[in-house]
Amino acid sequence: MSQHKPAIILIAPQMGENIGASARAMCNFGLSELRLVNPRDGWPSDSATANAVGAFDIMSAVEVFDNTAEALKPYHTIYATTARARDMRKPVFTARQAAGDIAEKQTQGLRTAIMFGGERAGLTNEDIALSTNIINIPTNPDFSSLNLAQSVLLIANEIFQDTHDTPAVQTPTGDSAPVTHEELDEMITRLGIELNNHNFFRNPDMKPTMMNNIRTMLTRANLTEQETRTYQGIISALIGNKIK
Amino acid sequence: MSQHKPAIILIAPQMGENIGASARAMCNFGLSELRLVNPRDGWPSDSATANAVGAFDIMSAVEVFDNTAEALKPYHTIYATTARARDMRKPVFTARQAAGDIAEKQTQGLRTAIMFGGERAGLTNEDIALSTNIINIPTNPDFSSLNLAQSVLLIANEIFQDTHDTPAVQTPTGDSAPVTHEELDEMITRLGIELNNHNFFRNPDMKPTMMNNIRTMLTRANLTEQETRTYQGIISALIGNKIK
Numbered sequence: 172m173s174q175h176k177p178a179i180i181l182i183a184p185q186m187g188e189n190i191g192a193s194a195r196a197m198c199n200f201g202l203s204e205l206r207l208v209n210p211r212d213g214w215p216s217d218s219a220t221a222n223a224v225g226a227f228d229i230m231s232a233v234e235v236f237d238n239t240a241e242a243l244k245p246y247h248t249i250y251a252t253t254a255r256a257r258d259m260r261k262p263v264f265t266a267r268q269a270a271g272d273i274a275e276k277q278t279q280g281l282r283t284a285i286m287f288g289g290e291r292a293g294l295t296n297e298d299i300a301l302s303t304n305i306i307n308i309p310t311n312p313d314f315s316s317l318n319l320a321q322s323v324l325l326i327a328n329e330i331f332q333d334t335h336d337t338p339a340v341q342t343p344t345g346d347s348a349p350v351t352h353e354e355l356d357e358m359i360t361r362l363g364i365e366l367n368n369h370n371f372f373r374n375p376d377m378k379p380t381m382m383n384n385i386r387t388m389l390t391r392a393n394l395t396e397q398e399t400r401t402y403q404g405i406i407s408a409l410i411g412n413k414i415k
Numbered sequence: 416m417s418q419h420k421p422a423i424i425l426i427a428p429q430m431g432e433n434i435g436a437s438a439r440a441m442c443n444f445g446l447s448e449l450r451l452v453n454p455r456d457g458w459p460s461d462s463a464t465a466n467a468v469g470a471f472d473i474m475s476a477v478e479v480f481d482n483t484a485e486a487l488k489p490y491h492t493i494y495a496t497t498a499r500a501r502d503m504r505k506p507v508f509t510a511r512q513a514a515g516d517i518a519e520k521q522t523q524g525l526r527t528a529i530m531f532g533g534e535r536a537g538l539t540n541e542d543i544a545l546s547t548n549i550i551n552i553p554t555n556p557d558f559s560s561l562n563l564a565q566s567v568l569l570i571a572n573e574i575f576q577d578t579h580d581t582p583a584v585q586t587p588t589g590d591s592a593p594v595t596h597e598e599l600d601e602m603i604t605r606l607g608i609e610l611n612n613h614n615f616f617r618n619p620d621m622k623p624t625m626m627n628n629i630r631t632m633l634t635r636a637n638l639t640e641q642e643t644r645t646y647q648g649i650i651s652a653l654i655g656n657k658i659k
Contacts, residue, residue: 196565198558229558260639263585267576309579314442314473321440321568328569332511335553341507395504 175282177250177273177330178204179323180242182298183289185211191222192320193287194233198226199324200331206242207235211289239286239298247281248273251294251302252322254315259296263305270329272304277334285326290319347397358399358406359386365410419526421494421517421574422448423567424486426542427533429455435466436564437531438477442470443568444575450486451479455533483530483542491525492517495538495546496566498559503540507549514573516548521578529570534563591641602643602650603630609654 179197184190184207194205207214214235220227227233236242243249250269251261264272273283286302288294299305308317308325317325363382372378394402423441428434428451438449451458458479464471471477480486487493494513495505508516517527530546532538543549552561552569561569607626616622638646 195558195562199554199561199565201555224560226558260586260642265576265581267581268584309576309582310443311445311575314439314470316468317443318439321443321565324565324568325572328572331555332553337509337511338553340512342504398504 174277174280176202177283177285178206180206180208180284180286182208182239182286182294183211184319185290187212187216187218188222189290189319191219193323194223194226194230196320196324196327198229200327202327203230205230205233207233208239208242209237210235239301243284243301245282246284248276248283249302250285250304250306251299252285252287252306253299254293259299261302261305263307266306266308266326266329269306270333273330274333287319287322347395350394350396350399354396354399355394358402359389362406365406418521418524420446421527421529422450422490424450424452424528424530426452426483426530426538427455428563429534431456431460431462432466433534433563435463437567438467438470438474440564440568440571442473444571446571447474449474449477451477452483452486453481454479483545487528487545489526490528492520492527493546494529494548494550495543496529496531496550497543498537503543505546505549507551510550510552510570510573513550514577517574518577531563531566591639594638594640594643598640598643599638602646603633606650609650
């Protein structure tokens with residue numbers, strides 16, 4: 172069964188800039204089906220192209236419609252994005268919950284679409300009545316206004332994260348392998364000897380404890396071979412004769 | 416112990432527009448501490464103010480520094496945002512993982528900061544070396560370039576979601592309470608009687624099965640009292656005499 176990624180449908184968007192920025196956000200997160208209903212500034216537009224920074228070149232061709240119902244025809248499940256709760260009896264999802272729901276529909280072979288209203292007033296109640304579910308992005312209640320393209324970005328990002336494995340937290344080692352215990356111990360042991368030679372341990376009773384603390388600090392740092400060699404170089408430099 | 420939300424630090428941002436849009440994104444998700452290092456177009460700027468749509472009015476005063484180390488002084492844990500992996504041996508988090516890590520630091524009373532580089536080239540290796548951890552936002556590898564303010568938005572959004580309870584999927588009932596079984600059953604029973612009167616059940620043997628299907632469909636819809644009354648009205652209208 173073929174799987175369809177969700178389409179983005181902008182209803183009566185005003186500024187070409189926002190259509191372009193929405194397309195860019197879609198491509199950032201692997202979406203490629205964009206439909207427009209009655210774009211105020213027409214289609215295509217130079218401002219959309221400029222703000223898409225190449226997104227239109229890798230997407231499906233944008234389709235333009237003159238009413239919402241026409242644009243929604245092929246989809247099984249339709250999500251309406253709204254900034255405020257409305258008294259409409261439909262399930263309300265956060266963007267993250269919607270991403271999970273969309274992924275489920277996708278595995279069932281269903282086509283999904285997410286509608287966004289224009290910059291000034293969002294979707295009309297008539298448009299929302301055509302949807303299956305509502306998406307409301309939780310924001311700071313004291314400063315809740317999201318730009319159109321930002322809303323597209325946040326939802327596309329959730330969809331991308333839901334359908335891509337999250338990489339584990341990684342610590343790159345670069346070109347150098349992690350150090351073996353042998354090499355690390357050699358460096359720490361040498362450091363201890365040189366510290367002793369330079370009267371670092373003023374109280375001999377404390378020496379074992381202090382060496383333990385130093386060993387803990389250097390072991391926790393999870394050094395590479397290269398970094399351990401750098402430490403060796405630091406020790407050599409510090410104990411060397413100063414240039415006169 | 417007081418809890419500090421993370422600070423956002425923009426290093427050598429170029430366009431005032433992006434400083435303003437970053438501030439707006441911060442406020443959308445409840446962050447209020449913004450520091451700038453060497454903003455190319457100076458500070459304050461009209462373009463920043465225009466794009467912040469009021470965000471600066473509800474944030475702490477923006478602080479400006481002339482080098483990165485100076486701007487980082489008060490923070491315990493510093494995250495550097497990078498678009499591509501670098502050969503630097505530091506933990507690499509996704510935005511979501513970083514949000515979890517930041518929340519943990521916050522509960523420990525530690526101050527955190529997230530650094531973002533300028534529009535053209537991002538953070539320098541020297542700036543990244545000052546950080547504790549790296550944040551890399553996973554994107555479509557074929558179209559990965561995120562705008563500065565969009566990166567701030569995505570990370571601020573993850574922080575907000577991590578520290579706010581996700582509301583359950585909700586279906587608002589509006590002003591009308593869910594219908595009781597009694598009223599729903601009354602409506603469905605009446606519908607069955609009228610359908611019978613109007614010869615809907617051509618094959619009497621199938622009547623129980625068909626009524627069961629109709630009942631299932633109407634029960635699943637999870638109707639309110641008001642919607643059930645609307646159905647009653649629909650039945651009345653459909654069985655009434657047509658206007659001649």
